[in-house]
Amino acid sequence: MGWIFFTCLAAFSQAWRNALQSKLSTHASVATVTLSRFLFALPLAGLYVYLLYTFQPAPQLEVKHNLVAYVVAASFMQIVATALMVRLFKQKSFAIGAGLAKSEALVAAVLGVVFFGSALTLLGWLGVLIGGIAVLILSGFNLQNFNLKTAALGLACGTCFALTSLWVREASLASALPFPHSAGWVLFWVLSCQTVILSLYLTIKEPQSWRVIRQHLPLILLVSLASCIGSIGWFSAMSLQHVAYVKTLGQIEVFFTILIATMWLKSPPKKRDTLGLILIAIAAILVMVS
Template sequence: METWVLLTFGAVTFQTLRFMLQKQLSTVALSASGATFARFLYSAPLVLAALPLVLSVKGAALPPMPWLFWIYAWIGGATQILATVFVLLIFRSRNFAVGVTLKKTEVLLTALVSLIVLGEGVSIPALIAIVVGMTGVLVLSNLPEGKGAWWKRLDSRAAVLGIGSGVFFAVSGVCYRGATLQIASDDAFLRAMVTLAAVGTSQLIGMGAWMALREPGQVGKVMAAWRTAGLVGLASLGGSLCWFTAFTLQNATYVYAVGQSEVILSLLASYVIFRERLSWKEGVGIALVTVSVLSLILLV
């Protein structure tokens, strides 16, 4: 099995754990923004501390980072923040497994974003698989409490947040790959570390300033919840290292396609930990998205 595939499996495992912890924080102690900020507060310093050590062990100097690198990094960091906030808001209106599946529209949108931004396209059969996945998204948008035809409910809060998070995650993933491609080094892990350090620091500073101005009380709550928030940071660090390294090795569309295995983990978490149950329509939607992902893996 190729290295980028193993890294992606590792990334979704860390990410599922992080979302579980963030769900607990956002529904009990923190706002959605506060739970998002926790990952940066407790992971960015670790990356900054580790980068000099990695450079020393590899006997390498800090590689040049051109202006295009910073544009990709900043756009990717900003859209990742928005995407994460959207996902945490989904958790308040839908159950855990459906929330993660709606967020997974990223894999259906990354192909388009990647083609536009980086010129990395997909085949016609892959586009067909994407249509199947979008059908699953429409089924998931058919909220149980709603009335009327499904196409009249596509403006529901859960649907907007889910598809919005997918768009933002697609943009962030493609931009992160674009940033790593701007670093002149043959070492994939080093490129991932440098990109992660730049992005994480920018996110910590940017969101920290936003929180201080708009939700000042949340900063103190994030620090007070250091036991759980610290675990969020550690899970975020592990997941980000895996994601970023995978992005240096492979097209973001392919990486996100394999990342759809997170749906299975989220289902297990939903049933075993949160004791939540899915309606048959939600099950059908998740199944269609999963079929789409498996088809993409085989076709591209």
């Protein structure tokens, strides 16, 4: 049941990271906000791996071709997913943007079964489907106010996050290391790739962004800290359990998101949120007992 603890930790941390990124997005470009997620998380991830080996010795990581491929693919796809989420923040309110991106649980279930050999129980599938319905309700979906651009961004964002999660799990399994060292190493190398890619991009395409980073350094430090803690939770949970189950339970992030949106971002919840939250609770119970 360790995956449940790590998923809850990840959901809580991600809710704060998204809120902080939403605030930062009013001052910085999409690429800058995306880099803020990784920039200072890398040394924290390195420290995490060091502490793992200090308190629980294990074999060193043996680099293999399939491991490198999964890490690079996951790194690039998470950059794309994060950039799409930042664009969602600019399209709709914070709560709606985060809600639309939660389609990743359902997408991960389908892709996992079709391409990655995952096998979900009947209760598991029911939980994933109910979670998907809850996401639609919480995102404010209705045919009268349907916005094709926002919906497409949300689905694309969820798909990219789903692929990231599936490749992270495959990388963790390919490392052949015991848990939690496998998740720690994958996290460190994914963050390394992402930091290098985005730093090069900003230096070449948006050099002025480094000044923005210096101006908002405290906020960016908080984004990186929340991101690192969240990633440790996600990577650990996905090393132990199917991605679809982890992401469905991870939808409890919406509880934290609504609380943050109400108390910090001054964006009060709507009445439909109650139904959505009840459905998420049911979905979480189903995947935990499946």
